[in-house]
Amino acid sequence: MESTTKQASSRKRDQAASLNSRKTGGFWKLFKQQRYLYLMSVPFVIWAFIFSYVPLWGWLMAFQEYKPARSFFDQKWVGFDQFITLFQDQQFYLALRNTLAMSFLGLIFGFIFPVIFAILLNEVRGMVFKRTVQTVSYLPHFVSWVVVAGIVTKALSTDGGIINELLVSLHIIDQPIQFMAQGQWFWGIVTASDVWKEMGWSTIIYLAAITGIDQEQYEASRVDGAGRFRQMWHITLPGMRTTIIVLLIMSIGHLVSIGFEKQFLLGNNLVTDYSQVLDLYALKYGLEMNRYSYGTAISIFNSVISIILLFTANGIFKKTTKESIM
Amino acid sequence: MAANKAFNATRGDKIFDVCNTIIMALVLIVTLYPFLNVLAISLNESSDTVRGGIHLIPRAFTLENYSVIFQYQGLLQGAQISILRTIVGTIFGLISASMLAFTLSRVDFQARKFISTFLALTMYVTAGLVPTFLLIRDLGMINSFWVYVLPGVVSAFNVFIIRSFIDGLPYALQESAKLDGANDFTIYLKVILPLCKPVLATIALFLAVGQWNSWFDTYLYNASSPQWTTLQYELMKVLQQSTQQSGAVNANDMAKQMASISPESIRMAITIVVTVPILVVYPFLQKYFVSGMTLGAVKA
Incomplete structure (x- = not known):
């Protein structure tokens, strides 16, 4: 989404430049003319400054040994000590591994399923049925992770959970599996819940991309004797290509900042080795232990990684398509 | 897609349509079942729910849980x-x-x-x-x-x-x-x-x-x-x-x-x-x- 607003903004910027060059009169004259525009924007800019930029100043804490009782300037500066402690902690590497693993799984499946679903949905003939499926598929997106975690836990429970019931009655397994208590299932559970929750919602943009495809292409391919699968493969999918790439790059940029809601709500003490992501690690070993400096160091590490990933992804994208999304 | 309808559906197309409808129906079920299941249990008598086996319809209807x-x-x-x-x-x-x-x-x-x-x-x-x-x-x-x-x-x-x-x-x-x-x-x-x-x-x-x-x-x-x-x-x-x-x-x-x-x-x-x-x-x-x-x- 950001990318599309980006495109719009760059287009507008060109217009602005041409309009501004036509303007005459000094800065203050214009300032006075535009006082209402300033009154309507500056308060919110200050607001955003306080809540989004001021905390960045707190990053300096990562180079201190922060003690809550003292003021910022009375803190002891310790250089990179916090980071050294961080890189020596075994837990940190587990958290990093879990973050990357669940991010990549989420990225791959959270993009394959919506694309396939959008293509198949586009092929549905009955309009009422199509609308119904669409509306229903948006439903889980609006439901909170708290509720989804409850639903998933219930469905996977050994005590009458539908998944175990199905697997047992189909004789795939003899005994109900303790999904929520065994670490090796955790990444899969998180990924599957994510797909279940967001698949329908993600299709909105892909469906819009499909609507933009020239209908004549389908007719022409029909005349050439192409079946439905070949149409999907040679027309629909290439038609979605740009949208897919842009969304993919955007999600790579947000790869490490996947949040921790799912992991927090679905995880438990038995599966910590697989559920603890960097943010949860910062929460548990930083904030909740009052180790503010350490927690900040984790957040900085997280940000640096995601910026590197974003630039890498954008660089690859630039090379292959000669376009930039940033 | 309206343009496609102008052509007669081939046998392959028909098979595809059937499969696609089944897939979409599965998506519907997988999305809706958990919510309907939760609803059914919430409307079922607590002592009866413990016996298990509540899927889509409450067995012993009650509003007591809510009250x-x-x-x-x-x-x-x-x-x-x-x-x-x-x-x-x-x-x-x-x-x-x-x-x-x-x-x-x-x-x-x-x-x-x-x-x-x-x-x-x-x-x-x-x-x-x-x-x-x-x-x-x-x-x-x-x-x-x-x-x-x-x-x-x-x-x-x-x-x-x-x-x-x-x-x-x-x-x-x-x-x-x-x-x-x-x-x-x-x-x-x-x-x-x-x-x-x-x-x-x-x-x-x-x-x-x-x-x-x-x-x-x-x-x-x-x-x-x-x-x-x-x-x-x-x-x-x-x-x-x-x-x-x-x-x-x-x-x-x-x-x-x-x-x-x-x-x-x-x-x-x-x-x-x-x-x-x-x-x-x-x-x-x-x-x-x-x-x-x-x-x-x-x-x-």
Whole structure:
């Protein structure tokens, strides 16, 4: 989404430049003319400054040994000590591994399923049925992770959970599996819940991309004797290509900042080795232990990684398509 | 796809259609079953649910579970705060996003480029858990209602969505209003806002759902003040009990307080209470949020 607003903004910027060059009169004259525009924007800019930029100043804490009782300037500066402690902690590497693993799984499946679903949905003939499926598929997106975690836990429970019931009655397994208590299932559970929750919602943009495809292409391919699968493969999918790439790059940029809601709500003490992501690690070993400096160091590490990933992804994208999304 | 229908369907096409319908039906079932199951259990007598085997239809219908959970003070309080934060947060968010979007859509506005970049950066750089926590603490917003509303007032994402909508409106409307002597605020209020209803409905839905669904701010900032508890947080406490023995109030304690209702029935009833408001609203706003999400997305 950001990318599309980006495109719009760059287009507008060109217009602005041409309009501004036509303007005459000094800065203050214009300032006075535009006082209402300033009154309507500056308060919110200050607001955003306080809540989004001021905390960045707190990053300096990562180079201190922060003690809550003292003021910022009375803190002891310790250089990179916090980071050294961080890189020596075994837990940190587990958290990093879990973050990357669940991010990549989420990225791959959270993009394959919506694309396939959008293509198949586009092929549905009955309009009422199509609308119904669409509306229903948006439903889980609006439901909170708290509720989804409850639903998933219930469905996977050994005590009458539908998944175990199905697997047992189909004789795939003899005994109900303790999904929520065994670490090796955790990444899969998180990924599957994510797909279940967001698949329908993600299709909105892909469906819009499909609507933009020239209908004549389908007719022409029909005349050439192409079946439905070949149409999907040679027309629909290439038609979605740009949208897919842009969304993919955007999600790579947000790869490490996947949040921790799912992991927090679905995880438990038995599966910590697989559920603890960097943010949860910062929460548990930083904030909740009052180790503010350490927690900040984790957040900085997280940000640096995601910026590197974003630039890498954008660089690859630039090379292959000669376009930039940033 | 209408064009395709002009051609006679081949046998392969028919097989494909059947398979596709089955796949779509499966998606429907997989999405809906969990909700219907929760609903059925919440409407079933607690003592009967324990026997298991409730799927889509309650075996021993009752409304007792609901009447019981609403005797629990935390839930009533949580419901009030959740409703309040949803209303206040949505109004604040709408005002800020629409005003910023309007100023940013004005090509003649001097500070436009600066503000645009300034806001865009907030989408990429976030300070992280600890610095944000300390800021909230220093602002004295811990254990207060305002921590739910104030930090999220300005959302760059919402601003940019509304702006691309305003960009699509004819600029001449603003210019003619200007010729009639209207100032910029009047133009915003009388010309732009009424035309923006569809996109404002979308953003209102996003804001309201976001407010209604959050629980982590309650957990982090207001866990020790029961008067600011929220529905999602209450549900979270009850659900967490099923996966781990973490302290606080859990469903077992609640179940003991509440006559002979089993924890599972309580969980399911609260889940329904928390989910139903959203289910009632979102289908009616579908055409708005679909166009809101795709605004300008298909230009490429």
